[in-house]
């Protein structure tokens with residue numbers, strides 16, 4: 011069989027620990043035998059980030075801008091323990107944070123539905139995609155622990171020296187204050203990314219915030235979404251037969267619980283952080299969740315939603331067998347390959363991505379899966395496989411297709 015040819019390289023961002031092991035297995039078993047794989051390789055493993063003073067992370071994001079599509083392995087975000095473990099020069103920032111800041115994007119996370127893994131919420135028949143604004147609010151906050159009586163104020167000094175001032179609170183006793191911000195440009199990018207993704211995937215878009223209480227801050231999100239929708243997207247949504255609607259976040263939460271799924275839920279940064287964990291757990295497992303960062307200029311970075319699975323990696327290092335679920339990492343590759351195929355008009359590549367996803371799901375549905383899924387499946391006669399054997403079984407399924 012002739013291998014599928016590619017014309018433009020994918021930006022390949024390698025990572026850490028157990029996911030780095032899976033990464034190589036996926037390439038060896040599921041990709042390289044079938045595709046003449048063209049990638050521009052960036053090693054985002056912590057050792058190499060440390061050697062390059064984290065320059066490699068910025069370089070990989072710039073390459074993503076240049077080529078348009080990247081696939082990323084999970085990476086360690088250093089903390090104090092990692093400083094000693096890897097003898098780091100500095101506590102390097104989260105690679106995902108660095109990449110998001112450079113690409114200015116929105117993160118879309120959707121559960122991978124498979125027969126035999128049922129959501130806890132019975133009526134969720136279709137996936138719910140969370141679109142998380144990846145800039146600002148409390149993630150860029152400034153806080154003060156107020157020691158005692160005094161006046162807290164919100165002050166904005168314009169470039170021409172004009173001052174706007176609001177009293178936050180006249181403290182009589184100790185307390186706390188917090189300053190948060192966002193920009194109209196970033197909110198606009200977030201809105202456009204959501205509208206484009208809704209059109210791309212032909213799904214309704216829901217957006218909720220707390221504009222009744224936050225009459226300027228959250229209201230600004232609501233207004234920017236509505237203005238952009240009316241001016242640029244309304245016609246396209248109507249033509250595609252999909253809907254955009256805004257409601258209070260409380261109302262949205264209530265509707266989500268009663269809905270059938272099959273829509274995109276746009277969330278402010280914090281809401282997206284919290285709600286994506288709720289949605290993914292309710293659908294079964296963090297290892298069954300895709301994640302893609304979409305920039306306003308149409309650049310895509312695909313990854314798994316989970317981390318480097320450290321506990322399994324330490325077992326692997328001791329020579330013990332692991333049963334780590336590679337589905338989200340496989341789907342990061344298929345997402346990236348499909349997008350590359352679409353952009354470069356390579357039908358074989360798009361079809362291959364579809365088939366690899368089908369083979370992965372068919373393997374699980376036939377009762378062959380990793381331990382995390384074996385523990386929660388409703389299927390009977392299930393075999394719990396090792397990390398490696400699961401990938402080998404997917405290859406067998408793929409070869410019959």
Ligand code: NAP
Pocket residue numbers: 083084085086087088106296297313314315316317318319320321322333334335336382
């Ligand atoms: P994690 O790697 O997501 O793993 C947490 C636990 O979830 C695992 O111990 C395992 O449970 C289960 N799990 C996650 N993925 C799994 C998979 N594919 N198959 C089977 N089980 C899976 O989170 P963490 O342990 O908190 O973080 C480890 C490292 O990952 C940290 O250094 C963190 O900075 C990094 N991280 C990176 C990203 C990213 O790059 N996108 C995201 C999050 C965290 P059991 O142990 O019970 O089997």
Ligand code: MG
Pocket residue numbers: 283284287
């Ligand atoms: Mg979270």
